[in-house]
Amino acid sequence: MCMDELDKRLVRELQGNIPHAENPYLELGLRLGISENEVVERLKALKESGRLKRIAAVLRHQRSGYAANAMAVFLVPEASMNMLGEKLAESPLVSHCYERVANECWPYNL
Template sequence: MEAAGVSELDKKVIRALQGEFPLVAEPYKVLAEGIGISEDLFLERVKALEEDKKIRKMGAVLRHREVGFKANVLAAWVVPQEELDTIAQEMARHPAVTHCYDRTTAPGWPYNLYTMIHGHSREECEAIASELGEAAGVTESIMLYSKHEWKKTSMKYFCE
């Protein structure tokens, strides 16, 4: 049975893309061979999945602490609803912002825009947040610093 228009072959392709990426001259050929198809068919299916908006992007997962980014902060902002899209897009363009999304507010919690900022120090994160707030004209925010990282993984799909 196909889930939401995703064929069994496409599920195999997606599973292959979620694993370790081969560090060889022809990585897609290795991935294709792993699921028993040609490299051309593999790449054809990847392109079709992208065109159908079933996959959005492919990229490396950087373990930021291992490369020197020792601090991060989830900055939660109070942004006027009518400016949310514009301000979110502006903040998301900053290279130190790895996640940017809106959330529903709650009684006693007025924050509706969240940015995850990574830096080499807490001071650097605060300077970036200050820069973001100034550029956007947003003055009300709260900084939620990570104390301990319990888990960092990407989602895995079709692993039943």
């Protein structure tokens, strides 16, 4: 499946600001001249094809009152991975916590 011009316009809209509305996909559809259902179906197709990885919020930490942010990485024994990962993820101070495959260029797995 190739992206048509409407898909490209939809992606451009998503890269801007998604409408802060009760029905944001309806609002996007109105901007694009298509139905809410077509917006959803196109997004599903883009996701299934691998062209769209995810739709996610981006926190502008400075504008949100945070003066700094940080990333911590660890090399954790496999037997401790789930326990430590769950414990870290429970913290309200942690926004992302996930397992990675360690390799010679990035020797960390959590």
